[in-house]
Amino acid sequence: MDNSVYTLGADFSTQSVKIVLLDIHKKEVVYTSKFDYDKIFPEYRTTGGILDSNVPEIRHTSPYMHIEVLEYMFEKIRKDGYELSQILAYKVDGMQHCTVYTDRSLEEKIKNLDPEWDIINQIRTCITRKTVPVWEDRSPVEEAKILTEKLESQGGINQLTGNKAELRFPGPQIMKWAKESPEEYKNTAHIFLFSAFLTSLLAGRIAPVDTGDGWGSNLNNLNIKSPDWSIDVLSAVNSYLKDIGLDTSLEEKIGEITHYDDVIGKINPYFVKKYGANADAVILAGTGDNPATLLGCGGNIVVSLGSSYTVNGVMKRIVPPEKGEYNIFGYTKGRAMALSCITNGAKLHDHFAKKYIIGSMEQDISIQDWREYAEMPGDPILKKEERLMLPYLFNESVPVCKSGIIREDFDEKDAQTNIRALHVSQCLSIRLHSSHLNRVRNICIVGGASRNEFLRQMVTDVFKAKSYSIKNADFAAPIGCAISGAKHLMKISYKKAANWYMLKDKSTILKPIRKNTSAIKHLLQRYSDMENKHIQQQG
Numbered sequence: 001m002d003n004s005v006y007t008l009g010a011d012f013s014t015q016s017v018k019i020v021l022l023d024i025h026k027k028e029v030v031y032t033s034k035f036d037y038d039k040i041f042p043e044y045r046t047t048g049g050i051l052d053s054n055v056p057e058i059r060h061t062s063p064y065m066h067i068e069v070l071e072y073m074f075e076k077i078r079k080d081g082y083e084l085s086q087i088l089a090y091k092v093d094g095m096q097h098c099t100v101y102t103d104r105s106l107e108e109k110i111k112n113l114d115p116e117w118d119i120i121n122q123i124r125t126c127i128t129r130k131t132v133p134v135w136e137d138r139s140p141v142e143e144a145k146i147l148t149e150k151l152e153s154q155g156g157i158n159q160l161t162g163n164k165a166e167l168r169f170p171g172p173q174i175m176k177w178a179k180e181s182p183e184e185y186k187n188t189a190h191i192f193l194f195s196a197f198l199t200s201l202l203a204g205r206i207a208p209v210d211t212g213d214g215w216g217s218n219l220n221n222l223n224i225k226s227p228d229w230s231i232d233v234l235s236a237v238n239s240y241l242k243d244i245g246l247d248t249s250l251e252e253k254i255g256e257i258t259h260y261d262d263v264i265g266k267i268n269p270y271f272v273k274k275y276g277a278n279a280d281a282v283i284l285a286g287t288g289d290n291p292a293t294l295l296g297c298g299g300n301i302v303v304s305l306g307s308s309y310t311v312n313g314v315m316k317r318i319v320p321p322e323k324g325e326y327n328i329f330g331y332t333k334g335r336a337m338a339l340s341c342i343t344n345g346a347k348l349h350d351h352f353a354k355k356y357i358i359g360s361m362e363q364d365i366s367i368q369d370w371r372e373y374a375e376m377p378g379d380p381i382l383k384k385e386e387r388l389m390l391p392y393l394f395n396e397s398v399p400v401c402k403s404g405i406i407r408e409d410f411d412e413k414d415a416q417t418n419i420r421a422l423h424v425s426q427c428l429s430i431r432l433h434s435s436h437l438n439r440v441r442n443i444c445i446v447g448g449a450s451r452n453e454f455l456r457q458m459v460t461d462v463f464k465a466k467s468y469s470i471k472n473a474d475f476a477a478p479i480g481c482a483i484s485g486a487k488h489l490m491k492i493s494y495k496k497a498a499n500w501y502m503l504k505d506k507s508t509i510l511k512p513i514r515k516n517t518s519a520i521k522h523l524l525q526r527y528s529d530m531e532n533k534h535i536q537q538q539g
């Protein structure tokens with residue numbers, strides 16, 4: 001055994017777990033591993049980590065499965081030849097908004113886990129809600145409405161919590177469940193955000209949730225300096241619970257909320273005895289996958305060009321969204337971040353590649369088709385008179401408006417103009433709807449469509465910042481967690497930690513094209529006018 005020191009980061013996402021070990025002295029990721037729940041735990045019969053449901057709005061997972069997943073993670077690392085004694089800090093992140101429900105006995109049980117048995121055998125009976133909603137669940141429509149109405153006279157839920165009442169958030173979800181299952185609700189002593197539940201198992205104590213995950217609950221206030229729940233929201237929820245005959249207060253169950261990366265304690269002795277973990281290893285507060293990704297990508301702005309696009313960045317000032325065009329979550333101590341999800345992302349490129357390159361919506365797009373498609377936008381030097389479009393094939397969330405592709409004076413049949421207009425317009429839209437974020441000199445671009453260099457160049461140009469992607473881009477979230485651990489052990493700043501541990505993929509670095517600056521200024525104005533006009537017309 002060499003004397004390397006590792007930190008562990010693990011991302012518990014909807015369908016899989018991704019683990020990394022970061023060597024804090026060599027400054028490199030020495031181990032990555034990913035496994036899918038469906039394959040490793042087929043007995044839970046999940047598809048993409050989700051349990052079957054007859055109702056499309058209901059999207060649940062199994063808390064029992066996730067307890068087993070956490071245990072399996074330790075076995076897997078050991079089986080892959082890594083010594084757990086070399087890991088000196090652990091941090092996990094989870095899919096945001098998922099909740100786990102247990103009775104009072106959990107606290108004693110996790111403190112005294114017996115290494116002769118698996119965790120699941122020892123805490124199975126603590127679970128008070130057998131299946132739990134994940135972020136894809138859209139069922140508590142009525143409860144989100146009630147919460148919104150109850151808080152209108154206090155300034156509104158957006159102003160109080162930084163988010164509109166979201167169907168996927170714990171506030172409305174808990175209200176719905178309490179109404180449907182009052183007895184189970186009464187038996188529940190702890191309601192955890194998913195990341196705080198996993199952290200509790202790791203630390204052997206009831207762990208607080210951090211602001212990164214806790215602000216995605218509709219229950220928080222917006223004091224990033226001294227994190228806490230919102231008294232107004234809690235009393236609105238409590239008054240709803242009273243109305244349905246439940247005279248208990250939610251604050252007793254949801255525990256505490258703390259800063260990002262707070263030290264929760266030493267590792268649970270269970271893992272020391274059973275897997276040879278280092279008794280001195282620290283457990284940092286868990287977080288959500290989005291804040292973890294932001295840190296893993298360098299901590300400024302991440303533009304993810306997936307089937308939907310997301311823009312994830314530090315906010316210059318905490319300004320709640322008027323209509324819910326973005327979500328606000330806490331981030332590293334004293335800072336908040338915003339996440340926008342632009343529905344019409346790379347799906348549009350799929351649609352245009354089929355329409356204009358293949359000429360059929362039925363056929364799959366080959367690598368050769370994508371090559372041809374990527375050539376179509378042409379010269380990256382922009383003109384003030386570029387053709388623009390509002391590319392809403394589907395209802396859009398940023399800005400909130402109905403579907404419909406609006407072309408500015410050009411023919412739908414003109415392949416080249418359509419494809420170029422799509423690339424340029426999407427990037428103008430990303431920029432236009434990111435003015436609440438910090439201005440930055442470096443921007444990280446990830447996701448499938450980031451392979452398209454014209455698109456990356458446009459993102460680079462609209463933000464007038466250098467852009468890059470990172471090595472192991474698929475592991476950005478667990479890398480973010482492992483960086484937190486390294487920052488803690490090395491006692492360095494976040495800036496230094498990003499410099500040391502966030503490894504750029506040098507082949508992807510782009511600089512803004514200076515010549516495009518004035519055209520972009522003009523185009524942003526034109527695009528904004530076009531968008532405003534369209535939204536006004538829609539009423």
Ligand code: XUL
Nearest residue numbers: 014095096135289290327
């Ligand atoms: C964010 C959200 C998703 C999940 C995915 O608000 O709902 O990004 O965090 O895991």
